[in-house]
Amino acid sequence: PTPALGPRGPAAAYGTSVTSAKIQVNRVHLHYQQTGQGDHAVLLLPGMLGCGETDFGPQLKSLNKQLFTIIAWDPRGYGHSIPPARDFPPDFFERDAKDAVDLMQALKFKKFSMLGWSDGGITALIAAAKYPSLIHKLVVWGANSSVTKEDIKLYNAIRDVSKWSEKVRKPMEEMYGHDYFARTCEAWVDGISQFAEKSGNICEHLLPHIVCPTFIIHGAKDPLVPPFHPEYLHKNIRGARLLVIPEGKHNLHLRFAEEFNTEVEKFLAEA
Structure with missing residues (x-):
């Protein structure tokens, strides 16, 4: 039978539902959303203070559900993975990386691709x-x-969330309440600033160890990430490719969702 006509009838009938659940990983209960029934598992990793719900609406809705099984996770202390409250020890990125991988293993995905935005x-x-x-x-x-x-x-x-635009601030305040949102944003700025005090290095030393096909996308108008960052990644990850979206800002996957999804699907589907 054609792949679209699986055991549950035509794809359209069941292609749009997103399930939400929690699973215990590394002594915390991690929340995730899951959709699609494709053989290729894809984990979506949100940015600072983000979660599947706030950061990946257009991807959960529109990425190809016949080709991919899509998981969007909430890192510990973010979204619905509270408690615990979020903190930023020196190894918080390593901790998130281990949590993310262990989550996918707990969900029985042996091998998977990752789409990571910003901190994700x-x-x-x-x-x-x-x-x-x-x-x-x-x-x-x-x-x-x-x-x-x-x-x-x-x-x-x-650092001061009251200076954020209402459009960006509102979903965060609805998710967290003002106090947790404001406190955690300040803690994040201090947490990420720790790296500059040491040598600036977060994971430069690890880039040569990345062996999987890698696609770097950059918004030319990103106000938070100057272009030398994606250029450095492009140079230091073997075989990586770089796409610059001229009008893209930091949230290019939301603002230019259709173009983003198309490019990403093409990359993921290549043999």
Whole structure:
């Protein structure tokens, strides 16, 4: 039979539902959303303070559900993976990478691809380097492997959430309440600034260990991630390709969802 006519009848009838659940991983209960029934598992990794619900609406809705099984996770302390409250020890990216990989193993996905945005991109880079046999393909955007003095200035500009645009602030306040959102954003700025105090390196040393096919996407107008970051990733990850979206900002996967989804699907589906 054609793949669209699986055991449950025509694809359209069951292709749109998104299920939500929690599973215990590394002593915390991690929340995730799942959709699609394809053979190719794909994990979506959200940005700072983000979760599947706030960060990946157009991907959960529109990525090809016949080709892919799509999982969007909420890292510990974010979204519906509270408790625990979010904290930022020096190894918080490594901790997220281990949580993400262990979540996918707990869900019985032996091998999977990762789509990581912003902090989720950093987490995905670390996971791909540390668990190479588990990662099929990697897509990152709005990510960086180091923190410079210039970056710290940009981060401090978003420290005070009352200065955020209402459009970006509102879903976060609805998710967390104002106090948790404001506190956690400040804690994040301090947490990411730790790297600049040491040497700036977050995961530069791990990039040579990434062996899976890697696709870096960058918005030319990203106010948070200067272009030297994606250029560095492109140069230092073997065989990586780079796509720059001229009008793209930090949230290019939301703002240009159709173009983003098309490019990503093409990359993931290549033999």
